[in-house]
Amino acid sequence: MKKVENLKYLFSPSAIAVIGASAREGSLGRATFANILFNGFKGVVYPVNLRAKSILGVKAYPSVSNIPDPIDLAVIIVPAGEVPIVMEECGRKGVKGVVVISAGFKEIGEKGRQLEERVKAITDKYGMAMIGPNCFGIINTHPDVRMNATFGRINPEMGNIAFISQSGAVGGAALEYCEAEGIGLSKFISIGNKADISENELLLYLRDDPQSRVILLYLEDLKDPKTFLQIAREITDRYQKPILAVKSGRTKEGARAASSHTGALAGSDEAYNAFFNQCGIIRLDNLNELFDCAKAFSMQPVPRNKKIAIVSNAGGIAIMATDAAIRNGLQMASFSEKTKERLKRILPPTANVQNPVDVIGDADAQRYREALKIVLEEEEVSGVIATWTPTLMEETTKIAQVIAEIAPETQKPIIGCILSLEQHREVSAIMEKAQVPNYRFPEVAAKILSILCEYGEWLNRPRTEVKIFSDVMPERVKEIIGKAHAQKETWLLEPHAYSLLQAYKIPVAPFFLVKSFSEAESASEEIGYPVVLKIVSPQIIHKFDVGGVILNINDREELKSSYEKLLKNVREKNPEAEIVGVLVQKMIKGGKEVIIGMKRDPQFGSLLMFGMGGTYVEVLRDVSFRVAPIRELSAQTMIREIKGYPILKGFRGEMPSDIEKLEETLERLSQLVSDFDEFEEIDINPFLVFEKGKGALAIDARIRLRY
Structure with a gap:
């Protein structure tokens, strides 16, 4: 929290030292110093340069240590290798905040990453708040401050829109756009590599900034998504300040480029959409839309x-x-x-x-x-x-x-x-x-x-909470996962996947694992015909591909021939496969097919999925996503926002489906994947939902563990 408190010294400093200020035309040091000096800054600015006596008519100092007065903010524009030395001097001087414009840190690779870690350690040692490195600078247009600590040519008008940009170039272009369109800003912050201060601390600062009515973000990744969600949700809801965001890296190629640019792991685009939805953040496609919307939110x-x-x-x-x-x-x-x-x-x-x-x-x-x-x-x-x-x-x-x-x-x-x-x-x-x-x-x-x-x-919207079910059996889940880990299983065997789901009261079609025909016969009689036979083997994930599934078996005769045929198919098509047994499962007819699942996202963790199920789910992609854990309202909206929702609601005289059971199942799956981080992927497809009040059943399930 001290670093957040120190942000006031970055945005409202009484005295600034520009370390690396220069008189050389075209240099970043000259541009940044001139912007502070000539654009109405209400405090005092000191140029720091080893060799110069004065810069642009202002007395220069060889080191920040030589400046006789206290310094609130240091703007650093020196070669990357010199930044740790300068930071130490700032720390000893008692500087509260620094903006490191210098590049050459983690964005260039391992050597730069190590240098950035050294710089971060120095900020922590002295309790300084640092923006950057590798950034464009910061601006505060408040008439009591009027600080432009960037190397850009634009000095924006005062307004009530704050803009945080992870990219300096995008930030510079945005300032040009604001000038052309007559859009005023309250604050402008280029955060660069986010080695210390990230979007999270800045959002906390802007939350309490009376000048900032709307907050804009250009992001390539998030530093701490869980903290971001809590802060952003509070701002958009309790404080009623809209947050509008452009998140680049929507495509696989763009995500790769973003990872290279920031040196960070990128989350999937679906995850970001879901995450922003849960934060109350409005995601836009481009800067034009971002500022068009910002204008409306700031005025109306x-x-x-x-x-x-x-x-x-x-x-x-x-x-x-x-x-x-x-x-x-x-x-x-x-x-x-x-x-x-x-x-x-x-x-x-x-x-x-x-x-x-x-x-x-x-x-x-x-x-x-x-x-x-x-x-x-x-x-x-x-x-x-x-x-x-x-x-x-x-x-x-x-x-x-x-x-x-x-x-x-x-x-x-x-x-x-x-x-x-x-x-x-x-x-x-x-x-x-x-x-x-x-x-x-x-x-x-x-x-x-x-x-x-x-x-x-x-x-x-109605306010809801994350529902916690008390009838679940986490010890049973631990046991199943522990055995799978001991066997080095990546994919759980199907009966084990069903047992795991049942431990959290996710309904599953009745099943038995059998190892002989006589056991299959007994299981079929207990379950009741018709039944389905499925091969169970750690080497066979896609059972249909090897003839490892036989449907709609109606009596003992069909069961016998099907059992023999199933084993024969598998032995012919995958003779090396270890056959653990055969799954006998009740053949369920009727209902509507949906898919319920989860995948692990590198940034956000467990990402829940819901959609219309069946064979063509990957082609139709009628699915919705949320980051776990989800609130009751999120479960409801996940179901209602897919295109196929009218089918579930009851189409052309059909009875409505048991949507409440779907909501409950999503909430139970959310609790499961929040309680355990061992899951890489869960795919329940199809999950059959019946008429209202008649429940739903998992017909097939695949669970992949992470190691």
Whole structure:
């Protein structure tokens, strides 16, 4: 916690030492020192350079130790090999925080990694908070500070958006974008290699920063996901500060590049999606979307639900906006008769008084004003997309003024979409002065409003906890895993997998492991026909490939011939396989096939999966993911967010499936994989779910252990 407390010295220092400051044109030392010196910093800045007497007219010192006054922040821009020496000097001087811009650490390989560990040890020794190494720098636009400790050319305007970037280049590009779009920032932090201060400490700092209303992240990996989840969830929920993120490395190739770039292990893209969902973080695809959304979140209130309205002066644009709204999960609000009557009184007979409202092409600013006000007063409406297409009537800037005047009168979000390339900057300036974001196209406006609504749903969701079941048998699981480890089994034998699932009360189709036909006969009679036979062998994972499964055996005669055929198939196709026995399992008919599973992610640990099951699951990929442990609400949403959910709910007169049993099974599997970290992969497919109230059964299960 001391390091988090020391962040105030990084962002609000009274005195800064720039170690490696230079007068040489084009050098990072000159650019960084000049940015602090000439961009309004309210404190004192000291250049440190071994040889120079002065830099840019300011007296220079050969070492930070020679500076007569206390130093809060040191910005270090020296060759990597010299950084430990400089850090020691800073520690002895009593410097509270350092920003290490210097590169040449873990991003270059093992030698750099060892150097970075030395630097980290020095920060811990003296209790200094360090950002970097290998970073672009930091900015605080607060008028009492006005510090730009970067080597970039942009000095951003003050705003209420904080931006944390793992990449210096992405951060620099983002600053350029902010300048071009007139977006102000509260804080800018390039975190580089995150050797000491990571996104977690910075989120804690920004959580309590009154200037930062919205937090943006560009990430390539996470340093400590569990801590991140706790902090981010608190910020997005209790503090109601939205966090928007771009996480690169979505593809395998991109993930490899990210790992090379950061020297860290990358998690899977599915895991990041699931993880951000559980944190309440909104994940976006690119920087353009990130800042488009940030603008809306920084200006407008969050809607209470997804029921929206559209007001336009052009039917075609209104239709495009409506299509985009529906595609993005929004709902078109239904107007009351009172609202429709009010609209009829102010609009021409040819105008549409349903939603979307078309005030038609000859509308002037007054007609648009009245229509927009009426729509905003409709109780069913939670947000409005206000679109306008320029006409020869030259009302475009007046429309922008109308929207700007109405916005402060409502607590509902208004998203502007004035389709004028020529006047875009002018109308945007008018509207954004009144805190209304303006976008060039209706598709963008609709997507932005849908994301605002998504966050509103997060804030208004029912609060649930992680359910803990007391009827489970962890000792039985330990026993099964222990025996498998002793036998060096990577994949559990199928009967052992079933027994393990049963220990956590995950329902399994009745089964017996037998070693002779007579045992198979007795088992079949006890279970009841029809039955299934499956080969059990540590060398055979995919049983169908070797003819190791025979279905729908109805009597003793079929059982005898099937038993012999099964053994013959396996001996012919895999003569080296060790046959442990044969699994006799009840043949279950009916129900709907789903898949429930888990895979281990290198960053997040146990990642739960749910989806429609069967043979084509890998092709259709209709699945959802969450990081374990999951709350009750996560189990519910995992099931409801897959495309196949209507089939489970009951399609075309079919009875609904036992969705509550699916939820319970997901929660039980979550508890199992949270209690034990020995699992690499669990695949229950198919898991048959029956009609509501009739439960579900695992029909096949594969469990792979980790060593």
